[in-house]
Every structure is written in structure tokens, then in C-alpha cells.
Amino acid sequence: MSGVQGYDPRTGEPFGEPVPVTSDAEVDALARAAEAAFPSWSTLPGAERAELLDGLADALDAESGPLVETADRETALGVPRLTTELKRTTNQLRLFAGVLREGSYVEAVLDGADPDIIPPRPELRRVLRPLGPVAVFSASNFPFAFSVAGGDTASALAAGCPVVVKSHSAHPSTARETARVVASVLPAGVFGIVYGTQAGVALVKHPAVRAVGFTGSTGGGRALFDLASSRPDPIPFYGELGSVNPAVVLPAAASARGAEIAAGFAGSLVMGVGQFCTNPGLLFAPTALVPALAEAVSASAGGAMLNERMRDSYRSGTEDLAASGLASLVAEGTAPEAGWTAAPKLFTVPVEVFEENRERLTEEHFGPAGVVVTYDDPARVLALLPSLPGTLTGTVHADPEEHGLAAQAAEALRGVAGRIIFNAWPTGVAVAWGMHHGGPWPATTNPLHTSVGATSIRRWLAPVTYQSWPDELLPPELQSGNPLGIPRRVDGVLGTR
Template identity: 75%
Template sequence: MSGGVQGFDPRTGEPVGDAVPETSQVEVDELARAGAAAFPAWSALPATERASVLDAVADALDASADSLVALADAETALGVPRLTTELKRTTNQLRLFGEVLREGSYVEATLDSADPGIVPPRPVLRRLLRPLGTVGVFAASNFPFAFSVAGGDTASALAAGCPVIVKAHPSHPGTSHETARVVASVVPPGVFGIVHGQEAGVALVEHPAIRAVGFTGSTAGGRALFDRANARPDPIPFYGELGSVNPTVVLPDAAAARPEGFAAEFVGSLTLGVGQFCTNPGLLFAPASLVPALADAVSTAAGGPMLNERMSDSYRSGTDELAASGLADLVAAGTAPEKGWSVEPRLFQVPLATFADHLDKLTEEHFGPAAVVVTYTDPAELEPVLPRLPGSLTGTVHAAGTEHEQAGRVAEALRPVVGRLIFNGWPTGVAVAWGMHHGGPWPATTVPLHTSVGATSIRRWLVPVTYQSWPDDLLPAELREGNPLGIPRRVDGVLGVH
């Protein structure tokens, strides 16, 4: 072991607990081989039995909630109320995937009867999705539970039938270690493991037993690992969630109707979790008349501690550089505690013409409670600019009842560059549901086809296999005549439970 990963209290910068030992490459190899050895039995386990294991993991985490939340608060400063809710979200995700497994449509079972009379003749075809193999999951910094050790990537991969090895985030090593202990106490041996340390993460991506990787983190870190995944002798899927500025457009009548109320809601979303949300509304298009209300709201808003010193330094240096660039004006700054890694909210303003001329620079993400307001005079001016934005997880439109036609045009301009369109709401907060899509074009994600939140996130860990002309007794249960599992299937083009 090459050293330890130390947790810190962001409120003070002081160490929390003992350092967690880094994982050696030998240990990574052992975990990956154990996952590969466990894969045949775990993937062959009936879906309803895997669902019961997921429910048991959720129950075990709920039983350990008090100690896990207290440790996470010490390492992240996100607060007990927020973390309590986040842990419940995490266990709800696990239970959701139990429901997905019991419902059964996730395998996309498709049955085609033989038809020798068409050109070309069609044999008996049976198709379904099967698990990939052992996968690696990189935990996020900003959600120590919901996007971390037992978070959505882990839950969906385990549900799919894939063993999981998690790369813990260094911002909360103790929390990760304890969460992993709870998970490992429930699942079968080899089905779950955890590694600590940067070198262990690289070794995980490059290990031949790893068949796919899920990642939530910075664009730079994600791109480096994405390149490693693609440089392997056998390239593997890398599902990365990276950077996102989440453009929000407020149309004139909506802005004029209640400027102070709108500004308060915007700042509430901007500063939620000290702005450390992947869906933080960092780019706002608004009439200039709204800026005073926005500035007043930001100037009275309080910041707080970032998750780690690097993030705090990056936020300060990035926003200082923007203020000194001559491209945008710093129109308001809030307050922040002096101790630890705290930062204050910051609001910048730039005219649309300047923004359009310097779009690459002015759309850089400043992870934290900072936003750029782009002022315009006519909403029609936005339509050629919005499709040029970098990919984001979300795009939002605020409109009055008189502006629905314009809102539709703005939404259509945003649609190619975002994964979720929101009307008269705020992007922070991602529901765990069948209909959720949490993805988007680069740099929001590396694969915009897929989501990392919601029931369909299981699709990332599955690949299609077609069985041609096989006897019924040799087929997977999902494809047999009579539908013994009673799951939704498409039979000769018709979708139903048959």
C-alpha cells in the first residue's frame, strides 16, 4: 500500500478520522478477478432474487443511517438534514431497481415467429438484453451517498446482474469505507468491492476483467479516464457525467411579472449545496431589467464550505479570472464564513453580443455558487445562439402564459444541447423515476444516449443477444413460450404481457 486517503472537515480544513489505506494494484487485480468469478452466478440469479438482495442492501443502509450521516457531515459539511434526505434517496434508488427487476421489461424481450414466405426468410428469433460483466463505478464528490458507493450507478449495475467495484472519492473516504462495509455485508462474495486512491482508479479502468465504467466528476478527470478506457486493447464503454452549465432562459413577461420572487428562486437553486450540484443553473439569459433584482438576491445570499480545498481554490481562481477578463462584469457577491474552504456566491453580467463572440470562454463551468447572466433585448436574438452552447444536463425556460409560442421556439433551440427540458421550474433536483433522463451531449456526458438516473439507467450495463432457432427448453426463461415469468414482451411486433 502506497499511502492513505485522509478525510477533512471542509468547515475547518482539519483532518477527520484515520486515513483509509490506498489500494495497491495487486489488490485491484484481486478484486477484479473476484468480480469476474462471481459474475456467472450473480448474473444467472433470477431477477426477483437479485431484487431481494437490493432491498436488503437498502434496509441495511437505513439501519446504519445515523452513523453514516454523521460521518458524511464531518467529511463534507453538507449538513445533517440534506444528508439524511440524500441517504433516503439512495435507499429508494435501490428499491426502485428491485421494482424494475420484478416488472421485467428492462430485458426488452422480443420474440419473432418463423416466416419462410418473406424475403429473406425469417427463422425463429428470440432477443433480450444480458449483463456485460464486472463494472467499475467512480463515486462523485458532491453526493456522498446518492452518486457514490451505493448510489445510482452501483444500484443499476447490480440490478443488471453485474458485479461492481467502486472507486471511492477522496473527499469522503471514511464515509465510502463504511458504506462499502454495509453493502458488502449483504451481497454475495465477489459481487461488490471498493478501491481507494488515484492509481487504483486508473488500474481499475485498465483491468481486463472490467467490462464498463461509470463516472461522475470533472471534465478533465473524466476525459483522462475516458481516453484510458478507449486506449485499452479491448476498449470498453465509459459512461461519464462531466461538466454542465445548465442554461436557463427567462422571457420578458415572466421576468416582469415577479422579479424579486424569481430572483429569490434562482438564488435558492444557485446556492443549493453551495452550488455543488451538477444541475446548478450557471448560465441565465434574461432581460437587463431583471439584473437588479438578481444582484440584490445574490448580495444577500450566504455561501459556505466547498467539499475540498482543490474545489475551493478552483472556484476562486476561475471566478477571479472571469472578473479580470474584461468580458463580464461582477455585479454582485454574497457572503461566506472565513474559516475552512468556504466561498461566496458570485453573479456576473454580459451582453448577448459579447457572449456570442466569446462563447467558449463565457460558458466555462465554475463549479460552485457562481452564475453568468446574459442580457438580451429581443428573445428572437437567442435562437441562433442557444444551439451553439456546450452540451448540458438541463435547459430551462421561464415564460408567462402570453409567451408560450416563444417558449416553444426557445425550447426547440435548446433541445439539441440538453438532456432534460424544464418549464417554469429549476434544474436542481433530479427525480428517481422511469421517465427521468439525466444525460446530455458532451461535455455533460460521454454517451448522451444513456441516463445515469432513473429506471432506464440499467440499460448501460446490458447488451443484446439474439437466439436463433434454439429449442424452447434451452432458452432463458424470459424468452420461453408461454411467458413463464409473466413479463412484458414484444411478440411478432406486438408489445404486451404474452
């Protein structure tokens, strides 16, 4: 049987033994096992699921050393970055353990009967319930935090949904070792993993799978989204895809803090060799800021990209942009010669040219490449912002005297971006209740939801209303005495009764 081979991006040489591709029969067995585990996992008290999530976090922390070492060999992301990322991963699991204990995620609503209104109202009690087994597709650029035990998996498990993960081909050994730890903690059938492209397709099509989480390319995500939608029984597909993350530097900020802004932009642009979904690939800035931006990018260093295909795509995309006659290459950083490396690049284009070639100039170049749209009149930029493609983030840099313009920019970005940032840079996505990591197409396939933060659990839940049922037959979240002590809305009033 063929296998999925990992590689060391620093050298291009194979790393580790190939991981066998999962057959259709094996996919079926894992999906059926998840289906069989669903009744017990979904009805396990939230406090007990929380204990298992905490235990999984502890188990991953205990094996941090070998996991990080393996991931570094397969991704070249570096031990410091990967150590931090694994800690982020275990913190996500602990966050969802806290979400389960707090309890408001089920959105419990109790309406008492009222025969005197029109129409008469029976007793109604509404709660969110888990959908069923979930397929999770690992991301290339986050081998821990958006992969086997990452946010999609953590939130789905917390919701009460068993998970079958499709490993990313860029880091099969990391996936296998992480999956070993996860499977050692969770009950049988609650977690599984598959390898190989065809296995992912079979997973999306499998009738036991009730929803899909995906982080990856627009092309790959769109193909799977269409597959999920074309099933005899279409299922939700939550894909995080492409994003150019526009940033606007207003004139006074550029004048007062030009060097600081340029350094911050370059640092965010090249972080992780530009392989972040929140990489600021599109910058609107006064023409006078270009020299500082070019100097900062020229002084920056690239490195090894995650795989050869990504390196080749980055090179061909930036070469095509340079040859298009639309944008000018004004700066290029350095990169090692060996392995699948990429150097940072900075292009500029006048706002007038950008207006006429918006679609071409908002293409994402996954890697450390940025396009600066130069302007003299900020009103022209504000008028452009609402027509940009959907994006995960939008950023505004302004000085105090520009707060009026900054507010206009935020309002313009609100319709296209899921997170709007002031005087900071978009790389870095906090794991918190208040985080929204999403946005209109092509940033995601559903702008109503987030893939990071406590409310990402909402993707794997659907509402059910119980009408006129005896109290003792209701789920504990809906029983009159509120035995779990969770926040609920009773007769329109939010509280804990």
C-alpha cells in the first residue's frame, strides 16, 4: 500500500517512514465507529467531557519534547514557534473544558405556557444539541493548533461530537504521533484519523459524517465544500480559506511613526515565512512611506516554506505579478539557498492602477509577499475598502487627530472583515471568548461562525425545542430546577434560574 511521506523543508529530503494511506474500507470503519460512539459521547455530562479535555491537554504537554522535535523536522517552523503553538493547542483544550463547565454554550431557553396570548403559547424549552460525527481537515501551516488536536477538534469534542481527522500531507509523522496521544485519552470511537487525499474525499461523502471543518487553500476548500453540498443529504462545511488581510495606514500616523509602522509591517509580513492566514498581504499607505517599508522588507529574512508545492506556487505567483506590468518590485529580503526557501518581496502599485485591476491585485500569494497600494487622498482608499474580497482581518493605523477617518475606515471594513484591528498587526489570533476568526467568502465559507475562540463550538450544534414535555424527561439543561446551575433565558430574562 502506498504511503504519505514527510519531508524536511530545510533540505528537501524525506523524513520518517511513510504513513500508510487509509483505504475506503478503513475510512468506513472509522466513521462507523464514530457514529456508534456518538450516543454515549454526546450525552456524557459536560463536566465529564471537560475532565477528558483537560486530561488530553495534560497528555500533550507531557509529550511536548518529542512532538515538537518531529514537527520541526517536517515543517521547519522552528522549536520556539512550535513549542508556543503546542501550548496554544493545549490551552484551547482547556478553554473548551471551561466552556463546558460554564454552560451558556447550549443557549438554554425556557418559555412558560401562556394560553391567553395570540396565538396561545405552549411550554417551550429550547437547547443546542450536538450534530453527530465531525470530519476535521488539518492545516498545513499549523501542525498543532489547526490540525489533529487543534481548534476544530477541540470545539467539536467539547460539543459532544466524535471527530475523524484527515491528516495534512505536509506533516504525516507529526499527525500520527499527535493522534497516538489523543487516542490514548479518549474513549474508543470518539477520535480517529485518516491519511491520503482520497481518504479525505471519502470522509466528506460518508453518511455518518454530519459536518466538516477545514483550514486550507481556496481551491481545495471549494472542492470539498461543493462535495459536502452535493451529497444526497448536504451537510455544513466550515472552511477557512484565503485572506489578504488589508491594512490602512492613515497620513498622520505614517508621518509620525513611519519607521515603527514599517518595522511592524515587515515583522508581521515575514512571520513564519508569511505562512499565516492573517499575513498582511495588502497595505494602503501614503506614497511617502514606501522608502521606509522597502528598507524594512529588504532587511528581513525568509526561510523554508512548508513544502515544495507551496514554495513553487509562491515563486510563480510573485514572478507573474512582477511581470504583469501592474506592480513594481521595490524590495526583496534574503533567504537560505538550500531547501524549499522563499525570500520576502514587496511590491507597490498606485491606487489608480489598483482600482482598475482590483481582482488581479487582491490575489493571495501565500508566503512573505506584500503589495503596497500608494495613495495621496485617504478618501479614495475609504471608497475602495467595501469592494475588497472577504477577509479574516482589516487593520487601521491612525494618530489621535485621525480618529474620525479611522472610524470611517472601520465602518468600511466591517462588511468585508471578521476582525478589525487598531494600531497593531493581524498576525496572532488569541484564543478567547471575544475572538472572531472568520469573514465573508473567500476568507471562509460561512461568515456567521468563527474557527477560533469559545463560540467556535456553535458550528457543531443545532437547536432542538421540547414542547410540553414532563420535567423529568427533559435534558438537565432544561429542567426547571436548573440542576447544572448554567446561565439560561427564562421567560425572556437571562439569568441562572
